[in-house]
Amino acid sequence: MCLAVPAKVLEIENAIGKVEIAGVSREVSMMLLPEAKPGDFVLVHAGFAMQIVDEKDAEETNALLAEMKGAPRTVGAIEESVSHG
Amino acid sequence: MCLAVPAKVLEIENAIGKVEIAGVSREVSMMLLPEAKPGDFVLVHAGFAMQIVDEKDAEETNALLAEMKGAPRTVGAIEESVSHG
Amino acid sequence: MDKKEERELAQRLVAEITALAETTGRKLRFMEVCGTHTVVIFRAGIRQLLPANVELVSGPGCPVCVTPDDYMDKAIAYAQHPEVIITTFGDMLKVPGTKSSLSEAKTNGADIRIVYSPLDSIQIAKDNPDKKVVFLAVGFETTAPTAAATVLAAEQQGVKNLFMLSAQKLVPPVMETLLNDAQVHVDGFILPGHVSVVTGTGIYEPIVQNYHVPGVVTGFEPLQILRALYRLVKQVAKGEAKVENEYEDVVRPEGNPVSQRITDTVYEAADTGWRGMGIVPLSGLKMRAEYAAFDIEQVMPLPVGELPPAKKTACRCGEVLRGIVTPQDCPLFGKACVPTHAIGPCMVSVEGVCAAWFKYGQGRFEYGK
């Protein structure tokens, strides 16, 4: 539907950002994301920065694991673990 | 200065002549030589028929030979042969 | 998380999904609306990991697939015009119109340039002042603001020979159309992550509420999809229907307001045609009157009669796109219709459901059986 990749903003000049994705750099338009600053990670689609990407939350995964922990094979158990976590 | 070749007119239509030179045919403009007719030999230059070519005159060569004949190495003798020829 | 941890988490999620699905005592059908999700599901082999009673069906989320023949025919007709340079995403190249494709037009000499960004069209327009550069503006809510921004940038830079041939589409109206369709049965939606980046999550609420069907926004990692499936199965198991967001690092509830405003400046909602679904009210975008000078259809309308009449084939793309049939139900699948000689757009596009089935071996592959 819409390929998009996260990239780090290196610099911005005149609403043109230089971004880097795994060492590969490209110019993208910052027109749709004026609030982004160098150092931010942004989601890039079709040459435009579309959104700021938050730091990946390790807690989130832990929460999921907790949610599933000790809940072997029954819905009730999972529910329980969620309410516990 | 101006390369030109004799060619035989095969046909003419709308001032365009089809001419043949040693079996090679080409269309040429007859604009500059409206009097030419199929069967004529014409001189062709830069895609135009320029002049009707007379039948080669064997007599001409004979006249030249006659002019030179019996006139070995002196002007007088040649003159003579011409006036004789 | 390292790869091993990821694999373990995936196994864990699959186990949970299997267990939860079992508790429902019935067959569950979830639709991924987004074509990119479709591809990830096939590439990662997710279908093979799921239990027999959890079925995934693909929806109308491939922009190439839902674009109807008449748009392609128009694009081809413009491409053949000696004064026109077409710029397009690579995806559109092989999509069949009624009689031909852009790829064929290119082979026959049409000037068609593949761009990575609609913005690239501006430079091409500047480099070719004596030509009309026409960008094929297709896509969903994610892509529409990039086309709109390109129009605004061209206007600002005084570029007068860049135009759009627009066929942008909106997701929520077509989801509703599907839910109203008696042939379609869906127990929940994997909601499109990147559309939601622009729109936010709120737009799905009315649908989820009105039709009582769960929806989870998620990203494009295999694990994210498994997480979304886990949430969907769980909602079903609990009898709930709510919008959840498993892609919180980029999807905000309010989306991207600047993108929304820029799209809104250049475009307005309009009825538009979808392959297999006909006209869906207010499901597309058309250029506003203020931007008519950038609309190739207004600046240089095609002469009437330049488009060929509609064709009839046995292609079942229309139904495939609604999740009513699978590609294998199409008599042409894998026979007359293969990726090298596609009959319908669902076989052409990388995100096309038929292409994904074929490419990733569904129904023809021995491994993993």
Added chain:
Amino acid sequence: MDKKEERELAQRLVAEITALAETTGRKLRFMEVCGTHTVVIFRAGIRQLLPANVELVSGPGCPVCVTPDDYMDKAIAYAQHPEVIITTFGDMLKVPGTKSSLSEAKTNGADIRIVYSPLDSIQIAKDNPDKKVVFLAVGFETTAPTAAATVLAAEQQGVKNLFMLSAQKLVPPVMETLLNDAQVHVDGFILPGHVSVVTGTGIYEPIVQNYHVPGVVTGFEPLQILRALYRLVKQVAKGEAKVENEYEDVVRPEGNPVSQRITDTVYEAADTGWRGMGIVPLSGLKMRAEYAAFDIEQVMPLPVGELPPAKKTACRCGEVLRGIVTPQDCPLFGKACVPTHAIGPCMVSVEGVCAAWFKYGQGRFEYGK
């Protein structure tokens, strides 16, 4: 006449020429005005057959050679214009202008088409309606009517994008200039056969009378040239000066009146520049005001300053063209200046005197010494 008879006749003519020349007791210099004659003389090895006291010098009869730098510079400037297609005889391609040549412009992307006939330009103009097609109209009296007829044909067919860049030249005025030049010594002229086809033989009468210098019109077979030489030596030996015609099968006294009229319709006589001779009064043709619409210099004048300033080289083409020096007197001949890297046009053109000297081995060839 078979080949053997031809060879015998040639030997006979050479013998007569040798004998007659001897009777004059002095060195004789005949000038072939026409470059095609020059080439035949070299190709057939005629110089080697002649006695030491009969010298042949070449005149300004190569249209390429006499065309001055500034015309070439103009042609190149037009060629570089993106809207222009140049059509030209192949001969012009490598002629150096001040800094460059058409060939170099073509290598750098200029659209230059080689035509066999000026008429071919009309079709090219029709095929490229968005371009200006410019024919490089060079040549003498023979070629001028073909360019004029092309203009009339374009007019009649309503072709509005065909133009001429004209530099046609006339033979009699330049012959007179040569005869007035104290540095030039000529005992007789081999008169140009194909120019005479158009002009007739009468135009040479005033010159031959006024300057008491023999002239013989002839064709392009080696034998015809030997015959002309025989007639010239004979006139000198007899103290005569008249116009003779050894090319009677195509040259009529009155020439070709239709050609003359058509040239006269489109062109009028004008002062023009010759390489090495400067401006010669009324020695060229310019388009009449009525045909200004076909004159590229009027329709699309080059911006002032687009032409480079004149260059200085040691090239002695100007003197070579007047028969004052031979190519071997030029310090560059065969060293810096060779056909692959010509410095002057006399080395470029197939009919160029320097090229003929070089190509046919004059001064560097062992055979026949």
Added chain:
Amino acid sequence: MVSDKVTLAHGAGGKMSQELMEEVILPAYGNPLLEEMHDGAQVQMSGQVAFTTDSYVVQPLFFAGGNIGKLAVCGTVNDLAMTGAIPRYISAGLIIEEGFPVKDLKEILATMRQMADEAGIYIVTGDTKVVEKGKADGIFINTAGIGDVIRGTHISPKNVKPGMKVILSGYIGDHAAAILAGRHGLTLPDTVKTDCAPLCHMTKAMLSAVPDIAVLRDPTRGGVAAVLNEIAVASDCGILIDEEALPIHEEVQGVCDILGFDPLYLANEGKCVAFVPADRAQGVVDIMRANKYGRDARIIGEVTETAKGQVGLRTAIGGIRVVDMPLGNLVPRIC
């Protein structure tokens, strides 16, 4: 005497052609066997001879780490190497577009010579044609090559049998990434460049030690995916590879993510895939690792009895998917 641009006359077989030959081409290729203006070269060969050809039409002509000349020599050297031969002699057919800078031509020819030297071969015969402006794309190069087949080897897909290991010599997709990045506005760090290299010394070491290597193949156009599919079909076996085993530079993956490519389909110009009996596989890997072009060699999968004619890939999360033949050329996608 040669001008700074190649002209039509340089290809017309006359004096200018001779000058181009003498001033540009012979000095670059120069070696004792090079035909000098003859109709062909004469070389000594005997026994089984490998013979191959490829044309090179890459754009851009110059790219990170190389140019078209490097490809033209290495590509043909590698094709000879993959047939189990020691490359000996190659030909060079140039088709040049009028106006091509002589400076660029010299650079390309110098690179060809350099690669020939590294591969231990001679460029012994050649041809130069010049076509009109707009009728080519700068320069096209064809090379054909001949080499001596190493005795005792018999490379053929028919020798591929279930249980054999699939070895890959290193990181994939570098060449295509270097070529494609610039075309789509991407800038790569200096560390990413074409992998183009002559592999003949490495393959000679491999085959000398393990003559029963069943197949060698260089994954060029169509990438690893094309090679594996061709061999799966030709051997009538299945091939199952492991996604996690595939060495892919982070930046190459980045290019793929941005443009929507799959690294398995990207062209390589200095890699080889080997099919080797299981018990010799680690030995072959060790030999490859001793060569500078095989330092990252590894086993990436194996030949199977099932899924005949097909290629499967075990994904990171444990699924299996088909790796199909590439369909056409790679174009960037948004979806």
Added chain:
Amino acid sequence: MVSDKVTLAHGAGGKMSQELMEEVILPAYGNPLLEEMHDGAQVQMSGQVAFTTDSYVVQPLFFAGGNIGKLAVCGTVNDLAMTGAIPRYISAGLIIEEGFPVKDLKEILATMRQMADEAGIYIVTGDTKVVEKGKADGIFINTAGIGDVIRGTHISPKNVKPGMKVILSGYIGDHAAAILAGRHGLTLPDTVKTDCAPLCHMTKAMLSAVPDIAVLRDPTRGGVAAVLNEIAVASDCGILIDEEALPIHEEVQGVCDILGFDPLYLANEGKCVAFVPADRAQGVVDIMRANKYGRDARIIGEVTETAKGQVGLRTAIGGIRVVDMPLGNLVPRIC
């Protein structure tokens, strides 16, 4: 399954390439040695091997009596033949412009096969590239060839000595006339067509009977003039030929007269020039005349002590002029 036009995908190394290969190329070339999708072919050779290459860029692609495919096979066959070899195997590298009609491709390939059959060779390896519309000129073909040098022969300009006779195998300029006529609006009678032909059977007969033939050369680009000049320089002898001995079809002379060309500079594709010791010259002519491509063979001149490095021509009226190297490409002239 292949469409009616060649597309970029046909050259991308994937499924479409495979289809083009299987449906168009293999059926045309088909022979037991042809590499099928491998990296190269393997053939048996031994001893002295001749190796040559040429690219073909002719326009128009189809012309009276042939097409580019005919040239591509015969040209390389003849270059091998001229080195004193019996041609054995050739490669075929196609560079095709996107949009090229598959029908035309099939016709060209069929002609290549037919010529290969006549020459007694196999097309054993090949390559197909497709470039974007406007980046080539329909199709370019490169062929490289290998052959066995006939034992006891040693073709080299250095063997040319004063007194040797120069033999020409037949009428000159036919090929160039057939190509050029159409380009300049001239129509030739059906009798005038390219002379393109494989000469290897004739040269084999010549060399078998007279191994001390010093040089064989096919006068292609640059014509007889180029070949004679090259040999005059390489042998450091003079060459004097006789204008009246040159066989030129009347129509070819006609084309030359019209366009301002010299037939000595016109390309031939089925002729050879031989330098032969005087006492064997008539014998060689007789052998050539027994072959269908040498029926009009004759002695046209001889090698001289004087005029080292130069070529002279005795004109019909008895003068002598230089025949120089051609300068560039032939363009029609008015003067």
